[in-house]
Amino acid sequence: MATTKRMVPNILITGTPGVGKSTLSRLLAERTKFTWREVSKLAEEYSCLDEYDPEYQCPFLNEDKLLDIMEGMMAKGGNIVDYHGCDFFPERWFDGVFVVRTNNTALFDRLTARGYTGKKLEDNIQCEIFETLLEEAQSSYKPEIVVELQNDTEDQLQKNVETITEWIERWREENI
Numbered sequence: 475m476a477t478t479k480r481m482v483p484n485i486l487i488t489g490t491p492g493v494g495k496s497t498l499s500r501l502l503a504e505r506t507k508f509t510w511r512e513v514s515k516l517a518e519e520y521s522c523l524d525e526y527d528p529e530y531q532c533p534f535l536n537e538d539k540l541l542d543i544m545e546g547m548m549a550k551g552g553n554i555v556d557y558h559g560c561d562f563f564p565e566r567w568f569d570g571v572f573v574v575r576t577n578n579t580a581l582f583d584r585l586t587a588r589g590y591t592g593k594k595l596e597d598n599i600q601c602e603i604f605e606t607l608l609e610e611a612q613s614s615y616k617p618e619i620v621v622e623l624q625n626d627t628e629d630q631l632q633k634n635v636e637t638i639t640e641w642i643e644r645w646r647e648e649n650i
């Protein structure tokens with residue numbers, strides 16, 4: 475399919491639940507004036523959630539329906555897409571893929587504070603330990619567009635906002 479060149483990039487922020495994707499995306503959207511697309515909220519808003527998965531204690535995502543809805547949003551660029559998964563998005567949507575990482579202690583505390591317990595808590599901690607989302611990003615996108623960002627502390631959070639803002643500036647210089 476022929477694609478029109480974007481004047482501003484689309485960015486994907488991915489990682490295990492609790493690593494700080496939403497916090498980073500919100501700050502980045504304020505800073506860059508890009509549009510924050512919280513995929514979980516879009517899925518709810520546009521009724522893309524199917525029946526409840528009792529094992530993982532969350533509803534199944536109807537990926538095809540969600541992608542159809544997001545296609546038009548992504549066309550012009552300037553989006554920050556935030557989701558704990560990335561292999562089902564079309565590769566052509568993204569110019570930069572940022573995988574947010576957090577150490578186990580911080581992640582445990584954040585997920586416990588969110589009310590996660592038992593299998594759900596353990597699965598998410600393991601997901602981070604086994605670098606599941608990093609591997610998913612590396613196997614779904616070209617290695618040169620995948621960037622890992624450590625996000626344990628407030629200082630690192632601010633630094634991550636700077637890193638992506640500078641990355642956007644560089645993209646503009648190189649692509650326009």
Ligand SMILES: Nc1ncnc2c1ncn2[C@@H]1O[C@H](COP(=O)(O)OP(=O)(O)O)[C@@H](O)[C@H]1O
Pocket residue numbers: 489490491492493494495496497498584625626627628629630631
């Ligand atoms: N760099 C950071 N330092 C300390 N706490 C953070 C940091 N980033 C996020 N948090 C906190 O961690 C929790 C989970 O963050 P959130 O952005 O909701 O994660 P996600 O969107 O990946 O599930 C929130 O309470 C948030 O305030």
